[in-house]
Amino acid sequence: MALKLEIISPQESVLSAEAKEVILPTKMGEVGLLNGHVPIITELELGLLKLINDRDEHVYVIKGGYAQVISDTISVLTDEALKSTDIDGAKLKSQRSALEKELQAIEKSSDEGSDNQTKRIVESLNFCHLQERLLDHRR
Amino acid sequence: MANLRDIRRRIKSVKNTRQITRAMQLVSSSKMKRAQDSAIAGRPYALLLANMLNTVGNAFKISGDCIEHPFFKKQDVKRRGIIILSSDKGLCGPLNTNLFRLIMDQVSGDASFFTVGRKASQFTAREGLDQKGAYGISDKAKPREVAPLVDAAINAFKLGEIDSLEIAYPSFVNVLVQEPIILPILPILDLDSMLDQLKRKIKGNTDEKNNEAREIAFEPTVEIILENLPERYVEFMIYQMILESRASEYSARMVAMKSATDNASKLVDSLTLDYNKARQAAITQEILEIAAASAA
Numbered sequence: 001m002a003l004k005l006e007i008i009s010p011q012e013s014v015l016s017a018e019a020k021e022v023i024l025p026t027k028m029g030e031v032g033l034l035n036g037h038v039p040i041i042t043e044l045e046l047g048l049l050k051l052i053n054d055r056d057e058h059v060y061v062i063k064g065g066y067a068q069v070i071s072d073t074i075s076v077l078t079d080e081a082l083k084s085t086d087i088d089g090a091k092l093k094s095q096r097s098a099l100e101k102e103l104q105a106i107e108k109s110s111d112e113g114s115d116n117q118t119k120r121i122v123e124s125l126n127f128c129h130l131q132e133r134l135l136d137h138r139r
Numbered sequence: 140m141a142n143l144r145d146i147r148r149r150i151k152s153v154k155n156t157r158q159i160t161r162a163m164q165l166v167s168s169s170k171m172k173r174a175q176d177s178a179i180a181g182r183p184y185a186l187l188l189a190n191m192l193n194t195v196g197n198a199f200k201i202s203g204d205c206i207e208h209p210f211f212k213k214q215d216v217k218r219r220g221i222i223i224l225s226s227d228k229g230l231c232g233p234l235n236t237n238l239f240r241l242i243m244d245q246v247s248g249d250a251s252f253f254t255v256g257r258k259a260s261q262f263t264a265r266e267g268l269d270q271k272g273a274y275g276i277s278d279k280a281k282p283r284e285v286a287p288l289v290d291a292a293i294n295a296f297k298l299g300e301i302d303s304l305e306i307a308y309p310s311f312v313n314v315l316v317q318e319p320i321i322l323p324i325l326p327i328l329d330l331d332s333m334l335d336q337l338k339r340k341i342k343g344n345t346d347e348k349n350n351e352a353r354e355i356a357f358e359p360t361v362e363i364i365l366e367n368l369p370e371r372y373v374e375f376m377i378y379q380m381i382l383e384s385r386a387s388e389y390s391a392r393m394v395a396m397k398s399a400t401d402n403a404s405k406l407v408d409s410l411t412l413d414y415n416k417a418r419q420a421a422i423t424q425e426i427l428e429i430a431a432a433s434a435a
Contacts, residue, residue, distance in 0.1 A: 010181050010282060012180050038356055039353050041191060041355060116290045
């Protein structure tokens with residue numbers, strides 16, 4: 001039996017598919033999962049999730065989160081996930097400039113309690129950077 | 140009998156009003172659809188999140204330890220913290236009024252309020268309640284807009300400024316019925332029942348019992364996972380409720396605007412009748428006058 005992988009974000013179920021091997025970007029480094037893996041719950045980092053089958057390989061960019069592996073089902077819980085082939089350069093650019101503006105505005109005002117806000121924006125920016133890198137790589 | 144021109148003018152203005160209310164009805168119905176869709180789209184996420192939290196909780200139960208986390212600690216509630224979700228605008232029937240009445244009925248003693256929407260902050264100011272913060276969330280209700288509210292509420296809970304966190308909002312029963320309720324969020328005392336509730340809500344998705352006998356490993360450690368997972372859970376729950384309250388708001392507005400449109404139509408009908416009567420009376424009057432003049 002193959003591994004079952006599902007990626008779920010608040011907006012949608014991004015993916016539900018079968019795979020032979022899945023590589024997760026965890027806080028402890030990349031972890032490859034095969035059939036019969038020990039049940040585990042792990043925290044994920046911003047990074048690339050790879051889904052490997054006999055013939056093809058898919059890459060997803062994920063923005064942190066958690067993964068649960070129980071009875072050969074991998075459930076990935078993430079804020080945002082995007083298939084590498086679905087990255088849209090123009091959209092990415094506008095997203096990034098909007099985020100940068102927001103960050104500047106917050107740094108200027110610098111009232112208390114904005115720490116979390118800054119953290120979130122930086123996270124989103126990193127998510128954009130990673131997508132850009134992937135896009136450059138493909139060209 | 141009223142002046143013909145006056146009646147004509149009134150018919151025109153009522154018709155204008157009807158057009159506006161009908162437009163608002165249509166706009167609300169499409170917005171309601173969108174809010175409902177995004178609330179439903181978030182359900183698998185909520186379920187998985189609760190499931191994971193439950194797994195972590197169970198792991199603690201097995202080892203016999205208590206979860207050392209402020210979110211799970213049972214404590215005396217001296218000061219309640221309540222988030223009120225209301226709308227910014229009115230014209231949505233008794234939606235906000237019902238919610239505020241429920242709060243006045245059920246909340247006595249010390250309580251601090253976080254308000255979402257203009258109506259709620261007006262309400263707390265009017266009643267002289269302690270308001271810790273007022274937040275505005277746009278129509279689209281993006282997760283990022285919700286973050287400042289959640290941060291403030293969770294911080295206040297962690298610092299002990301409030302001993303519980305509850306959320307008061309109009310829950311969506313169906314398009315015609317919205318029921319105001321106050322739901323406890325923190326501390327999390329009974330995860331199992333919460334999970335059951337969630338599963339019942341997402342009908343047809345009765346998760347298969349996981350028959351994994353092996354002990355679950357946590358990476359890096361349980362403590363580190365427990366640091367952020369509950370917070371994320373609370374944040375997402377609040378976000379879901381905001382979406383639901385949005386759906387309630389729009390459906391209430393849709394119904395209110397529908398009845399306003401119907402009333403306007405009725406008024407136009409009766410005014411048209413009056414108008415025709417007046418017109419006929421005027422014609423009869425004229426004929427009588429002509430007949431009287433020619434007879435003389």
